[in-house]
Amino acid sequence: TQLLEQSPQFLSIQEGENLTVYCNSSSVFSSLQWYRQEPGEGPVLLVTVVTGGEVKKLKRLTFQFGDARKDSSLHITAAQPGDTGLYLCAGAWGGSNYKLTFGKGTLLTVNP
Amino acid sequence: NAGVTQTPKFQVLKTGQSMTLQCAQDMNHEYMSWYRQDPGMGLRLIHYSVGAGITDQGEVPNGYNVSRSTTEDFPLRLLSAAPSQTSVYFCASRASGGGLNEKLFFGSGTQLSVL
Numbered sequence: 001t002q003l004l005e006q007s008p009q010f011l012s013i014q015e016g017e018n019l020t021v022y023c024n025s026s027s028v029f030s031s032l033q034w035y036r037q038e039p040g041e042g043p044v045l046l047v048t049v050v051t052g053g054e055v056k057k058l059k060r061l062t063f064q065f066g067d068a069r070k071d072s073s074l075h076i077t078a079a080q081p082g083d084t085g086l087y088l089c090a091g092a093w094g095g096s097n098y099k100l101t102f103g104k105g106t107l108l109t110v111n112p
Numbered sequence: 113n114a115g116v117t118q119t120p121k122f123q124v125l126k127t128g129q130s131m132t133l134q135c136a137q138d139m140n141h142e143y144m145s146w147y148r149q150d151p152g153m154g155l156r157l158i159h160y161s162v163g164a165g166i167t168d169q170g171e172v173p174n175g176y177n178v179s180r181s182t183t184e185d186f187p188l189r190l191l192s193a194a195p196s197q198t199s200v201y202f203c204a205s206r207a208s209g210g211g212l213n214e215k216l217f218f219g220s221g222t223q224l225s226v227l
Contacts, residue, residue, distance in 0.1 A: 006154075040221070043155070044218070045215045048215070099157060099160070104152060
């Protein structure tokens, strides 16, 4: 099983602050996804990145895939209380088309 | 469009009891999977299926059985529940065409407690 490290595990910030969440592996990803999960619900896909160096933006969220495809980051600008939730990265590696491995998640709390 | 439907939402079992967690999807997805989510452990794959009649093990399959007789349904069976199986269980599905780049659709989960 490939290991996928996500940091930080917990993050508590004030409304309006910026933050970055990281996702790393010692192996090259074939693709990587970011999900957001709210209490009592299943994760919901935010973005998929597949190309090294790729940057995708979703309103105030910016997703970056490392040039070597071993790491990814999620940056939130001017966080709002509605951004509160569990952010999960999920990686796929060559050799398996069916197994997606999830990180342990970053629990973000944005205080008003 | 209901998406992925899981039942029940909550369940309490005694050690040794058996039960089946139900999962149904109405998106004609070939791929379906079961994950468990534990504090500090993230989501871990239990079993998955790439089509009716085809199942395979994930990362943590012990103590769980699955079968896939139809495209729509993918039940997860606990034959003899143990306290270590206390967890939140998620069913997820996706279309197979794009492989792992495709979006996984999750159900809302089943919270299981084994006493």
